[in-house]
Amino acid sequence: MILTVTLNTALDITYRVPSLRPHASHRVSEVTERPGGKGVNVARVLAALGHEVTVTGFAGGTTGRILRDRLTGTPGVRDALVPVSGTTRRTIAVVDERSGGTTQLNEPGPTIGPAEWSAFQEAYGDLLASASAVALCGSLPPGVPVGAYASLARIARAAGVPVLLDTSGAALRRGVAGRPDVLKPNAEELAELTGSHEPLRATQDARRRGAGTVVASLGPEGVLAVTPEGRWRATPPAHLHGNPTGAGDSLVAGLLAGLVEHLPWPDRLTRAVALSAATVLSPAAGEFDRAAYEDLLGRVAVTAEASAA
Amino acid sequence: MILTVTLNTALDITYRVPSLRPHASHRVSEVTERPGGKGVNVARVLAALGHEVTVTGFAGGTTGRILRDRLTGTPGVRDALVPVSGTTRRTIAVVDERSGGTTQLNEPGPTIGPAEWSAFQEAYGDLLASASAVALCGSLPPGVPVGAYASLARIARAAGVPVLLDTSGAALRRGVAGRPDVLKPNAEELAELTGSHEPLRATQDARRRGAGTVVASLGPEGVLAVTPEGRWRATPPAHLHGNPTGAGDSLVAGLLAGLVEHLPWPDRLTRAVALSAATVLSPAAGEFDRAAYEDLLGRVAVTAEASAA
Numbered sequence: 058m059i060l061t062v063t064l065n066t067a068l069d070i071t072y073r074v075p076s077l078r079p080h081a082s083h084r085v086s087e088v089t090e091r092p093g094g095k096g097v098n099v100a101r102v103l104a105a106l107g108h109e110v111t112v113t114g115f116a117g118g119t120t121g122r123i124l125r126d127r128l129t130g131t132p133g134v135r136d137a138l139v140p141v142s143g144t145t146r147r148t149i150a151v152v153d154e155r156s157g158g159t160t161q162l163n164e165p166g167p168t169i170g171p172a173e174w175s176a177f178q179e180a181y182g183d184l185l186a187s188a189s190a191v192a193l194c195g196s197l198p199p200g201v202p203v204g205a206y207a208s209l210a211r212i213a214r215a216a217g218v219p220v221l222l223d224t225s226g227a228a229l230r231r232g233v234a235g236r237p238d239v240l241k242p243n244a245e246e247l248a249e250l251t252g253s254h255e256p257l258r259a260t261q262d263a264r265r266r267g268a269g270t271v272v273a274s275l276g277p278e279g280v281l282a283v284t285p286e287g288r289w290r291a292t293p294p295a296h297l298h299g300n301p302t303g304a305g306d307s308l309v310a311g312l313l314a315g316l317v318e319h320l321p322w323p324d325r326l327t328r329a330v331a332l333s334a335a336t337v338l339s340p341a342a343g344e345f346d347r348a349a350y351e352d353l354l355g356r357v358a359v360t361a362e363a364s365a366a
Numbered sequence: 367m368i369l370t371v372t373l374n375t376a377l378d379i380t381y382r383v384p385s386l387r388p389h390a391s392h393r394v395s396e397v398t399e400r401p402g403g404k405g406v407n408v409a410r411v412l413a414a415l416g417h418e419v420t421v422t423g424f425a426g427g428t429t430g431r432i433l434r435d436r437l438t439g440t441p442g443v444r445d446a447l448v449p450v451s452g453t454t455r456r457t458i459a460v461v462d463e464r465s466g467g468t469t470q471l472n473e474p475g476p477t478i479g480p481a482e483w484s485a486f487q488e489a490y491g492d493l494l495a496s497a498s499a500v501a502l503c504g505s506l507p508p509g510v511p512v513g514a515y516a517s518l519a520r521i522a523r524a525a526g527v528p529v530l531l532d533t534s535g536a537a538l539r540r541g542v543a544g545r546p547d548v549l550k551p552n553a554e555e556l557a558e559l560t561g562s563h564e565p566l567r568a569t570q571d572a573r574r575r576g577a578g579t580v581v582a583s584l585g586p587e588g589v590l591a592v593t594p595e596g597r598w599r600a601t602p603p604a605h606l607h608g609n610p611t612g613a614g615d616s617l618v619a620g621l622l623a624g625l626v627e628h629l630p631w632p633d634r635l636t637r638a639v640a641l642s643a644a645t646v647l648s649p650a651a652g653e654f655d656r657a658a659y660e661d662l663l664g665r666v667a668v669t670a671e672a673s674a675a
Binding site: 072074077078079080081082083084085086088119122123126149151153156158159160161162163164165 | 381383386387388389390391392393394395397428431432435458460462465467468469470471472473474
């Protein structure tokens with residue numbers, strides 16, 4: 058199975074309102090609710106592709122209970138979340154029906170105690186024994202050491218399980234030192250990590266910091282990958298209009314699926330970019346449109362890239 | 367015990383953010399959560415005053431479960447909510463720390479099925495047997511007949527239990543026909559019911575529509591009461607600055623407390639206005655400041671009012 062780690066899980070709630078006006082009262086016309094946090098989203102896409110996936114990380118309180126109830130109802134996803142005494146956060150996306158804009162309200166995550174962090178590490182070690190790959194995803198909740206991803210990456214490598222890291226800020230800066238097999242920053246995270254806004258230079262720099270491969274996601278321009286076997290750009294067809302929510306998580310799911318199926322890099326990138334684009338095209342945020350995905354598999358352009366150095 | 371009915375209960379969530387900006391992402395700095403809906407708020411105040419209170423109405427789904435868990439933790443309040451298959455609504459108040467303004471997001475309530483409405487009426491009849499007074503509070507969820515409050519008021523009167531009605535719109539217009547002992551509209555509800563913006567005239571008119579007594583709440587100007595024993599105005603000291611959330615519910619709690627203690631009307635009004643004003647002065651929305659309440663009891667002015675007719 059593929060293991061995804063989400064230390065800061067969330068219950069993602071979406072409200073639709075005609076138009077959000079500060080200091081006014083709004084009747085919400087539609088409420089949707091689903092388990093969230095990057096690794097949970099990645100797991101949902103992997104399961105939809107037919108992979109066996111296990112989700113770990115933390116869950117607690119009434120929101121954690123709702124999240125776990127919902128996960129249990131997701132076919133193909135096994136819940137191996139570690140209970141904590143704090144309460145899992147909610148995120149609320151208020152979608153303005155008139156403009157299509159989204160206002161985001163994110164609760165703070167629970168503080169993780171030292172005993173809870175130890176319990177997680179033990180569970181993680183046990184889960185790695187049957188994992189074909191592991192993805193370390195998203196932000197770190199308060200109480201988890203900033204070097205957490207470096208240490209989790211090292212444990213996975215020692216167990217012979219390939220590791221993908223998708224995070225930001227200090228967790229990314231410190232995590233890359235754990236030498237993950239794949240790093241998946243977006244343009245902003247890459248610039249923050251390397252100080253360079255030139256994608257190829259920054260991607261190569263990120264790889265020198267410890268990652269085996271860096272796949273930089275460049276939004277509508279697709280991805281730029283610097284791997285031990287070569288450098289490629291994979292680009293979706295132009296003019297994809299839709300909702301980019303979850304496109305990065307679908308990209309990670311595609312990379313993991315290609316990894317465990319031992320596809321050559323250009324094929325992995327094609328799959329990942331097609332999934333990501335099919336997520337932008339789907340009317341439901343964070344879901345992918347299967348017909349669009351299959352069509353896009355034949356329309357992603359992969360080109361070799363010369364070195365910037 | 368005093369019985370409060372809240373057919374459209376809610377889990378009231380308050381978020382504090384530095385400043386709410388549409389289409390931006392916000393980190394919520396503080397989350398508070400408590401059982402809500404007018405009758406639930408009234409019950410909380412009554413329990414704090416030392417009264418035994420029972421809460422009935424509907425609760426369902428995961429939000430209903432959280433609401434009931436929280437009610438169980440409220441001393442003096444007994445939970446007699448009737449389970450429904452739909453999900454109890456959440457309301458989110460986003461408090462802007464910079465301006466102090468509040469943006470409200472209200473989920474729709476669950477739709478009540480005919481069998482659920484029958485189950486409620488049966489439970490209500492049983493609860494009336496040990497009630498000294500009943501308050502019918504707030505909006506009607508979808509599925510409940512618009513004449514619900516008229517019928518619940520008649521059942522209570524037949525059981526010899528005095529009834530207070532606090533609602534708005536069609537539920538108020540139809541409910542008053544059930545001849546509640548006390549009607550507690552605010553200025554807006556009163557104008558909507560009677561078509562008159564002149565408070566004394568409108569209050570007298572509302573009484574002629576079927577209520578035994580009408581206590582109109584006029585915000586900072588206190589209340590105007592037209593009772594079988596006379597007409598009074600009760601006014602708090604000027605210049606009360608604070609948060610008016612829950613002031614109307616505290617007013618209802620004060621009227622009920624005075625009713626079951628058989629206080630003369632001027633004393634009931636004094637108590638209700640002092641409680642309401644002490645709620646405005648409390649830093650926590652919907653709570654009352656006990657020291658302020660005791661001080662205000664001696665500072666509310668009650669004056670007899672001549673008829674407008």
